[in-house]
Amino acid sequence: MGSIKEKLITLKSTLPSEVTLIAVSKTKPAELIKEAYEAGQKDFGENYVQELVDKQEQLPKDIRWHFIGHLQSNKVKFIAPFVHLIHGVDSFKLLKEIDKQAQKNNRVIDCLLQIYIAKEETKFGFDPIEAEALLNTDEFKNLKNVKVVGFMGMASNTSDENLIRKEFRSIKELSQRVSGLGLRVFSYGMSSDYKIAIEEGSNMIRIGSLIFGDRIYKA
Numbered sequence: 001m002g003s004i005k006e007k008l009i010t011l012k013s014t015l016p017s018e019v020t021l022i023a024v025s026k027t028k029p030a031e032l033i034k035e036a037y038e039a040g041q042k043d044f045g046e047n048y049v050q051e052l053v054d055k056q057e058q059l060p061k062d063i064r065w066h067f068i069g070h071l072q073s074n075k076v077k078f079i080a081p082f083v084h085l086i087h088g089v090d091s092f093k094l095l096k097e098i099d100k101q102a103q104k105n106n107r108v109i110d111c112l113l114q115i116y117i118a119k120e121e122t123k124f125g126f127d128p129i130e131a132e133a134l135l136n137t138d139e140f141k142n143l144k145n146v147k148v149v150g151f152m153g154m155a156s157n158t159s160d161e162n163l164i165r166k167e168f169r170s171i172k173e174l175s176q177r178v179s180g181l182g183l184r185v186f187s188y189g190m191s192s193d194y195k196i197a198i199e200e201g202s203n204m205i206r207i208g209s210l211i212f213g214d215r216i217y218k219a
């Protein structure tokens, strides 16, 4: 299986240079993150606010922290001072709260709109038509402290590669329709489907188990 360092090097050597690798460290202890950091990894993804805040305090300050989970509006304030990119923005209400908290911290926070592409009913996000409409409203354009820089998505949890490809392709098509807006970050693809995601236009992949081993599930 090899060490975290070996896994990172092997994985990176297969990625096109324009693809950013996010190491998803949710539920993993700070020591393992440190090991990946020392192997040169600077972008980490976390799903839970309290866990992210604790790790940010303990770990080196040049880590770029990506929030990739479902973010509740009332918790934005805890990560607003330092978060690098919020991936899962799934409502205008949340975007407004991020704008407000970013303003309090005198910064602009980069965000991705989460696009609902999977068949499963539990997944959050905008449908592509809704996302496109939102990006063109004045209400959205008036938010000065959030910057939507791209899209995020999660394909269905299935072994059907054609379905996965089709789902990712719908984000790619959306990106092409809004190509005038200067979006540049397309975050889709996890351990099981990142190769298909890259073929379908992803330039940011979120990888947990391939780097850190199997997930430890929270009870």
Ligand SMILES: *Cc1c(COP(=O)(O)O)cnc(C)c1O
Residues within 6 Å of the ligand: 024, 026, 047, 068, 069, 154, 190, 191, 192, 206, 207, 208, 209, 210, 215
């Ligand atoms: C856990 C998680 C990942 C990483 O999943 P792996 O299958 O372990 O690579 C990616 N994105 C999100 C949103 C996640 O919650």
